Amino acid sequence: MLHAKGDLLSIDVSDRTTTTTDVDDVLESFIGGRGVATRLAHERVPFDVDPLGPDNRLLFTTGPMQASTMSFTGRMNATAVSPLTNGLCSSNAGGFLSRNFADTGYSAVEFVGAADELLTVHVTDEGVEFVPTPDLAGATVSETLGTLEREFDVSADQTAVVGPAGENEVRFASIMTSKERAFGRGGLGAVLGAKNVKAVTFDGDSAPDVEIPATQAEVHREAATDDHIMKRQGTVSVMDLANEVEGLPSYYFSERQFEGVEGINGAAVEAKKYKKGTCSACAFACKLPTRDEERGIETEGPEFEVAMAFGSNAGVDDIVDVMKSNKLCDELGLDAISAGNTIAAYLAAEDEFGNRDLIWELVEQIARREGVGDTLAEGIDRIADDLGVDNWSVKGMDFAAHEGRVLNGQGLSYAVSNRGADHMYATFYSVEYPLVDEDEALLPDGTLGKAGRIAHQEDKMALCDSGVVCKFSRDYMTPDRFETLFGAEFETLLDVGARTVALERHFNNQRGFDRSDDRLPYDLPDFEAALDEYYGERGWTDRGTVPEAAVEY
Template sequence: MLSVEGPLLSVDVGARETTTERIDPVLDSFIGGRGVATKLAHDRLPFDADPFGPANALYFTTGPMQTSTMSFTGRMNCTGLSPQTGGLLSSNAGGFMSRNFADTGYAAVEVTGTSDELLVVHVSDEGVEFEPVPDLAGATVPETTDYVESEHGLESDHVACIGPAGENRVRFASLMTSESRAFGRGGLGAVLGSKNVKAITFAGDSRREVEVPAMQMDIHREAATSDHIMKQQGTTSVTSLANEVSALPTRYFSELQFEGVDGINGDRVGEKKYKKGTCSQCAFACKLPTKDEERGVETEGPEYETVMSFGSNCGVDDIVDVMQSNELCDRYGLDTISCGNTVAAYLAHEDAFGDAELIHEIVEQIAHREGVGDTLAEGIDRFHEELGVENWTVKGLDFAAHDGRTLNGQGLSYAIANRGADHMFTTLYAWEYPLVDSSEALDPTGLEGKAPHVVKQENARALEDCGVVCRFSRSFMTPERFEGLFGADYEDLLAVGSRVVELERHFNNKRGFDRADDTLPYELPGFDAALDAYYAQRDWNADGTVPDAAVGDDPVSAD
């Protein structure tokens, strides 16, 4: 089975020490990406670690095909304890950094400890350098990447960094790369900030070339010649459909359709796109560099999730206002989904939906923890009672944009997902709109018979994250192609994904998560029976916990 190669590099930023060790059994069993990082975190992190404490770690990993010319592989994984959910969480970013990470020759990089001064950590195949950077305190993401380029000759796609939000430990701070690509959900940028690390750079000349079967060229050619609407509108191509079927969260989740959708949908975003955008090696090119000359706004995006969080959920019907919110989040290092939903909660409290100027002011206040922003920076789960608004979160993570009250299987997925209310854990919405072929579509109404579909798609998404293959390869990466590329039977590959989901759940169980956390702020018919069916399908306990014996294989020592 194809897997990542190389050692684990451990970096203690407090002691300013590094070690390397072989982790071949982990690589052979978990391929790379989220799988390798989850296994390392599960076996090396204390179950009672504080997300903001020195014992927490960030694990940077990528997949085995990131050293090839394969489309849909320009992505990278980061895993750690989330300050937003309190559980183990993996986040995924696109762009170009994955290739530069591969150039270091390491299979994984672990960052632990807490520095006594602000640092940039430089990781290369020649070693690790700890650079004190007191003058970067409070710097934005572009200011930080400009510094690294001017002082070290490394462009932004060599850099993972935080803005003021990460330094200020905003619980949904992003870890940014290439300035506009984000390890977004869960607040891993705040974890790096808690370690007093402003940025990590990756560079070298030790890339391990991987032989990938010739079918990669078929995939590349199909991606290049496809006329898929995402090439023009990115993920915003689903906006009008979501609104049409009543699955577009609006005015802090109080409605499911937005009368102003025509001002923020894929057509409007497509009009603002001014050039092609892509990730490393990818011929699909679904990214959205956009600008508005009249108002002087330029950004990459917004994606559909941001169109919801800062658009319909905030009552905003002007795409340029949403673009500006997106740019502010990228500048300060904030997850656009959680930040937009947080602002929407505040607008509900103030009865101020649609006030774009106020929205942009609140984003600034959140990033700098000023005024009400200090309260909002704690996240909806922690401030909802103080503001008197509903708690639209699962496990502390606020909801994504495909509403489970209409797409019921997606709703079940939100409740069960180890990350919380996250659409990427199963992407079951694609089968319920549907965005897949009608022969594969699922009735979005009801939960009967949905549990096996949730399990299968969780495993498939985890497999993609082990290979660090983009979600939008769905139309091109058939089971047969997975088998050919990874050199293993597809069912065996899905079993790798299943083990990853199980390790995440087991770790979070040890931190107190159980069935009571697999819940929703709304009712779905047959929900308890669907939970029972899901746990039974996975051979878990009825209380939502994983038996210890199920994960008792070959722990990786932290010694």
């Protein structure tokens, strides 16, 4: 079975020491990326760890496909115990970092401890350098990147940095790479910030030799030649469909259609797109560099989730306003989905929907933990009662845009996801809109009979995150291509995903998570019976816990 190669590099920023460990057995069993990081975290992170304490470990990992020249492979993984969800959480970022990371020769790099001063850490194939950079305290992402380029001759594509939000331990702070790409969901930027690490750079010329089958060329060619709407509008291309089926969260989830949708939909974004945007080696080019010359705003995006969070959910119907919110989040190092949803909760409490100036003020206050921003920085789950609004989160993570009250299987998948209300954990929305071929689609109504398909989707997404292969490759990465590229039967590959999901769940079980956490803020038909079906499909107990005998390393 194809897998990543290279040692684990452990970096203790408390005493500025490093160690390397042979992890070939883990790589052979879990491929790379999320699978390897989850397996290592399960062994190396204390079950009772404080997410913002020195014993939490932040793991960066990539996979074997980063040795290819195939489209959909410009991504990598970060894993730690999340300060937002309090569970083990993996986050995935695109851009151009993954191959610079692979050039160091390591399959995984982990950070532990907490430095006594603000550091930049340079990781190369020749060693690790710890550089105190106190002058970067409070710097934005672009200010930090400017300093790194001037003083250390490294590009944005070699870096993972935190903005003020990460330094201030905002629970939904992101780690930014390639300037505008984010390890977003779960607040892993706060984990790096709590370690007093402002930036990490990766460089080298020691990428391991991983032989990739010629099928990679077929996938790449199809990605380059296919006339796909995402090449023009990115993920926001689905917004009109979501609104049409009454599945577009609006006004802090109180409504499911938005009368101003034409101002923030795919066509609105496409009108502001001024060039192609892509990730490393990818010809699909679905990214959205956007610009409004009249107001002097230039950013990348927004994608659908952000257009919902800062658009319909906040009562904003101007795409340029959403672009500005998106840019602020990228500059300050905030997960734009959680930032937008949390601000929407505050707008609901204050009856201020549509107040764009207040929105931008709140983004700044959250990142710097100033004024009411200090409260909002805790995230919806911790502050909903204080605001007097409904708690629109699962396991501490606020909801993505795909509406579970309409797409009932997606709703169930939010409930059982180890990561909380995140749409990418199973991407079940694609089955129910549907965005897949008719023979793969399911009707959106109801929950019974969908547990097996949800588990299958979760396993497949975990496989993609381990490969690492972009989840938007679903029309191109067929089971037979997975088999050819990874040199194993598809069911064997899905088992890697299943074991990864089970290890995440088991880790979280040790932190107190069980069936009582697999909850939604709304009712779905036959929900309890559907939970039983899901646990049965997984071989877990009816309490939603993984039996010790079922934990497979």
